[in-house]
Amino acid sequence: xxxxxxxxxxxxxxxxxxxxxxxxxxxxxxxxxxxxxxxxxxxxxxxxxxxxxxxxxxxxxxxxxxxxxxxxxxxxxxxxxxxxxxxxxxxxxxxxxxxxxxxxxxxxxxxxxxxxxxxxxxxxxxxxxxxxxxxxxxxxxxxxxxxxxxxxxxxxxxxxxxxxxxxxxxxxxxxxxxxxxxxxxxxxxxxxxxxxxxxxxxxxxxxxxxxxxxxxxxxxxxxxxxxxxxxxxxxxxxxxxxxxxxxxxxxxxxxxxxxxxxxxxxxxxxxxxxxxxxxxxxxxxxxxxxxxxxxxxxxxxxxxxxxxxxxxxxxxxxxxxxxxxxxxxxxxxxxxxxxxxxxxxxxxxxxxxxxxxxxxxxxxxxxxxxxxxxxxx
Amino acid sequence: xxxxxxxxxxxxxxxxxxxxxxxxxxxxxxxxxxxxxxxxxxxxxxxxxxxxxxxxxxxxxxxxxxxxxxxxxxxxxxxxxxxxxxxxxxxxxxxxxxxxxxxxxxxxxxxxxxxxxxxxxxxxxxxxxxxxxxxxxxxxxxxxxxxxxxxxxxxxxxxxxxxxxxxxxxxxxxxxxxxxxxxxxxxxxxxxxxxxxxxxxxxxxxxxxxxxxxxxxxxxxxxxxxxxxxxxxxxxxxxxxxxxxxxxxxxxxxxxxxxxxxxxxxxxxxxxxxxxxxxxxxxxxxxxxxxxxxxxxxxxxxxxxxxxxxxxxxxxxxxxxxxxxxxxxxxxxxxxxxxxxxxxxxxxxxxxxxxxxxxxxxxxxxxxxxxxxxxxx
Numbered sequence: 001x002x003x004x005x006x007x008x009x010x011x012x013x014x015x016x017x018x019x020x021x022x023x024x025x026x027x028x029x030x031x032x033x034x035x036x037x038x039x040x041x042x043x044x045x046x047x048x049x050x051x052x053x054x055x056x057x058x059x060x061x062x063x064x065x066x067x068x069x070x071x072x073x074x075x076x077x078x079x080x081x082x083x084x085x086x087x088x089x090x091x092x093x094x095x096x097x098x099x100x101x102x103x104x105x106x107x108x109x110x111x112x113x114x115x116x117x118x119x120x121x122x123x124x125x126x127x128x129x130x131x132x133x134x135x136x137x138x139x140x141x142x143x144x145x146x147x148x149x150x151x152x153x154x155x156x157x158x159x160x161x162x163x164x165x166x167x168x169x170x171x172x173x174x175x176x177x178x179x180x181x182x183x184x185x186x187x188x189x190x191x192x193x194x195x196x197x198x199x200x201x202x203x204x205x206x207x208x209x210x211x212x213x214x215x216x217x218x219x220x221x222x223x224x225x226x227x228x229x230x231x232x233x234x235x236x237x238x239x240x241x242x243x244x245x246x247x248x249x250x251x252x253x254x255x256x257x258x259x260x261x262x263x264x265x266x267x268x269x270x271x272x273x274x275x276x277x278x279x280x281x282x283x284x285x286x287x288x289x290x291x292x293x294x295x296x297x298x299x300x301x302x303x304x305x306x307x308x309x310x311x312x313x314x315x316x317x318x319x320x321x322x323x324x325x326x327x328x329x330x331x332x333x334x335x336x337x338x339x340x341x342x343x344x345x346x347x348x349x350x351x352x353x354x355x356x357x358x359x360x361x362x363x364x365x366x367x368x369x370x371x372x373x374x375x376x377x
Numbered sequence: 378x379x380x381x382x383x384x385x386x387x388x389x390x391x392x393x394x395x396x397x398x399x400x401x402x403x404x405x406x407x408x409x410x411x412x413x414x415x416x417x418x419x420x421x422x423x424x425x426x427x428x429x430x431x432x433x434x435x436x437x438x439x440x441x442x443x444x445x446x447x448x449x450x451x452x453x454x455x456x457x458x459x460x461x462x463x464x465x466x467x468x469x470x471x472x473x474x475x476x477x478x479x480x481x482x483x484x485x486x487x488x489x490x491x492x493x494x495x496x497x498x499x500x501x502x503x504x505x506x507x508x509x510x511x512x513x514x515x516x517x518x519x520x521x522x523x524x525x526x527x528x529x530x531x532x533x534x535x536x537x538x539x540x541x542x543x544x545x546x547x548x549x550x551x552x553x554x555x556x557x558x559x560x561x562x563x564x565x566x567x568x569x570x571x572x573x574x575x576x577x578x579x580x581x582x583x584x585x586x587x588x589x590x591x592x593x594x595x596x597x598x599x600x601x602x603x604x605x606x607x608x609x610x611x612x613x614x615x616x617x618x619x620x621x622x623x624x625x626x627x628x629x630x631x632x633x634x635x636x637x638x639x640x641x642x643x644x645x646x647x648x649x650x651x652x653x654x655x656x657x658x659x660x661x662x663x664x665x666x667x668x669x670x671x672x673x674x675x676x677x678x679x680x681x682x683x684x685x686x687x688x689x690x691x692x693x694x695x696x697x698x699x700x701x702x703x704x705x706x707x708x709x710x711x712x713x714x715x716x717x718x719x720x721x722x723x724x725x726x727x728x729x730x731x732x733x734x735x736x737x738x739x740x741x742x743x744x745x746x747x748x749x750x751x752x753x754x
Contacts, residue, residue: 003531005524031754032533048753055751061527063753068535139660147382147657150438154380156409158445162653255632275649276539280524282747283516283660370659374432376425376440377408 004133005060006293012056013297033067060280096120100336116312123173127330128314135289135365138177145178149188165254178221179354193222286367299327323364381510382437383670389433390674410444437657473497477713493689500550504707505691512666512742515554522555526565529594542631555598556731570599663744676704700741
């Protein structure tokens with residue numbers, strides 16, 4: 001699935017722990033996820049250099065490539081052949097709820113140990129306190145909201161309103177990270193659109209106008225998949241491109257909404273889509289997130305040694321002050337195809353002030369926070 | 378004009394140096410640039426707290442607000458009254474080539490000392506080696522290009538191509554920063570569009586396809602104002618909004634181009650617009666850039682004490698190894714309304730490999746570089 005800026009830390013954790021605990025084993029990479037196992041592209045990476053290990057520590061994206069391929073039963077014999085050729089006994093999968101489905105299917109048809117390692121910026125996996133990958137993107141978005149707010153306020157009537165469109169699939173975990181530094185009405189964001197709630201265009205326009213009239217600027221943060229009555233909003237209703245698989249691609253909701261704001265207030269309204277930058281900017285990697293990504297990789301090897309299969313490693317928050325986590329496991333069928341939506345008590349207030357509970361949850365995940373900024377005017 | 382993540386460091390430099398060298402002077406802020414002087418919104422900020430001084434050190438945007446207002450002669454008497462009321466003798470302006478014009482006009486009509494401090498992410502001011510603000514945004518863009526490349530390669534055929542649209546007004550200084558980590562053909566970006574060159578859509582599509590066929594992915598970085606024969610490209614040719622001042626707003630070229638790529642290759646092509654995030658993300662502030670922004674603020678006070686007027690502070694690169702700069706001055710009329718385009722010998726090669734000369738120029742400006750990343754596959 002989608003990549004993160006710390007997936008490679010999980011791979012690093014697997015390699016380091018395997019070399020330590022299973023010094024006679026070989027480690028094979030599957031090039032582009034399950035596709036490598038189907039095509040027989042499984043290079044031996046046991047002896048990669050120190051330089052490459054260090055690269056895994058700092059590199060965004062997936063050093064082994066990613067895949068959105070859904071395996072077909074007809075591909076099982078090829079996978080089986082490739083596993084047997086190298087005497088592979090354990091498959092470590094780093095992924096989300098789609099990968100978990102692949103893991104279950106492999107286990108149903110092959111004599112193989114499946115250990116799943118959570119990975120998603122969307123933070124939408126069940127059974128774990130949070131997902132490696134989320135903290136770093138959340139860090140980026142919290143600063144994007146704060147910084148774009150400072151920018152929009154500064155620009156005044158020449159460019160006072162900004163809409164930031166963020167990722168998150170069908171959940172608002174990432175959009176809500178934009179509230180991390182919001183202490184009062186003045187601070188950004190002034191509107192947050194999450195997929196868990198039906199989007200109300202009139203309310204959106206009302207809140208933006210209210211903030212603009214009161215403070216001279218406004219910032220809205222919307223998740224990419226906000227919908228009104230389960231339909232894409234505005235002129236995003238028709239796909240602009242349909243690929244070979246029948247997947248449809250829609251116009252960005254932020255562009256449509258910025259037009260509506262400009263029409264209503266007769267001012268410039270920017271719309272910004274950081275896209276894959278939000279999940280790959282090295283400067284915004286959360287140290288906590290990076291360390292935990294490596295931790296779940298190591299734990300996966302520990303679980304493999306215990307003989308576990310069909311499990312996913314989970315993160316358990318032991319305490320908030322000081323923040324500490326341990327790892328545990330859950331069975332794959334509790335993850336596969338399931339989506340963890342935002343809990344009700346994490347929703348922001350009607351004025352989009354963050355819930356204290358959510359901020360307490362988010363704070364330790366983003367790594368070193370920035371200092372509090374006091375306004376001069 | 379547009380803000381940066383280090384303008385406030387220049388203000389901090391002015392305040393610190395004034396308190397040190399002119400302890401009997403008062404410091405007034407002009408709220409939203411020249412607009413504050415016209416409207417009489419000029420609060421005394423001499424005694425701001427240590428907390429607020431620290432906030433200036435870390436806060437993006439403009440703590441005093443910015444302005445795109447062009448002064449009219451009819452506003453001169455109001456400005457004069459407000460200057461006289463507080464016995465203001467010196468105006469420090471932090472801005473680009475438009476602000477320099479304002480400075481010249483003020484000096485023509487008032488008995489006032491004008492000291493201009495360079496500020497622009499576009500890096501388009503004459504007479505200075507580079508402009509405070511540029512290094513931090515260049516840092517962001519260099520990592521955005523690298524990270525989005527890692528992401529696009531990882532995603533393979535589910536999302537192999539990304540177009541990133543960056544700022545820079547009528548110059549390609551920022552777009553070119555995307556080449557900082559490009560060592561060979563494989564590395565991103567695979568196409569760069571700069572306003573100094575007429576955009577050729579066929580060549581763009583050819584280069585993207587070439588990279589996609591060869592490496593399985595492609596990244597293009599285009600400046601917001603690329604044009605073909607001086608006309609906005611594709612369906613950006615008609616403005617989608619015209620404001621009260623007659624300023625026209627166009628569709629983003631990246632969106633049009635991503636459609637063309639998708640049509641040609643029948644694959645998904647993302648387009649990303651980091652917008653104001655590129656000039657305000659705290660994590661990407663270059664330490665060099667921040668320090669130099671403070672330095673030019675301090676130098677402005679030193680020049681003021683010498684009695685200079687109608688000047689801009691400039692940065693002079695003394696050496697590259699080790700990197701060191703000093704400040705100097707230039708007359709405002711050499712800056713006002715002028716645009717410093719990319720020198721020919723900074724242009725990338727036909728294959729968009731960066732010129733060694735440009736990389737040598739850029740390297741020290743972005744602060745601590747990231748470690749070299751080695752590919753695993």
